[in-house]
Amino acid sequence: MVILTEYLTALKPITARMKLLKTLHAEENAILHAKRDLSSCEIWVTHFPCPNCAAKIIQTGLRAVHSPKPNDDFLSRWGDKIKVSEDMFEQAGVKVDWMQVD
Numbered sequence: 001m002v003i004l005t006e007y008l009t010a011l012k013p014i015t016a017r018m019k020l021l022k023t024l025h026a027e028e029n030a031i032l033h034a035k036r037d038l039s040s041c042e043i044w045v046t047h048f049p050c051p052n053c054a055a056k057i058i059q060t061g062l063r064a065v066h067s068p069k070p071n072d073d074f075l076s077r078w079g080d081k082i083k084v085s086e087d088m089f090e091q092a093g094v095k096v097d098w099m100q101v102d
């Protein structure tokens with residue numbers, strides 16, 4: 001995540017929910033800074049995209065997402081959102097490649 005630190009500093013104390021509203025996720029940041037047509041490109045991520053990022057990936061025309069398989073801890077916290085994103089990618093025809101990372 002890229003945090004708008006100068007803006008957030010002015011809003012302390014900040015809640016986790018507020019922080020989430022005022023941040024860009026890495027996928028959004030990568031898409032914004034690509035400044036080119038991303039149709040048919042692919043994206044590699046360190047964590048599976050949330051539904052908001054999934055929507056941007058789909059709308060940008062990216063054709064595949066390469067992500068490490070989430071561990072049990074990550075799944076217990078984010079499994080519901082991962083399922084939503086997975087469904088979105090399936091419906092949009094975006095390939096999901098679960099990478100085996102040791």
Ligand SMILES: [Zn+2]
Nearest residue numbers: 025049050053
């Ligand atoms: Zn996200």
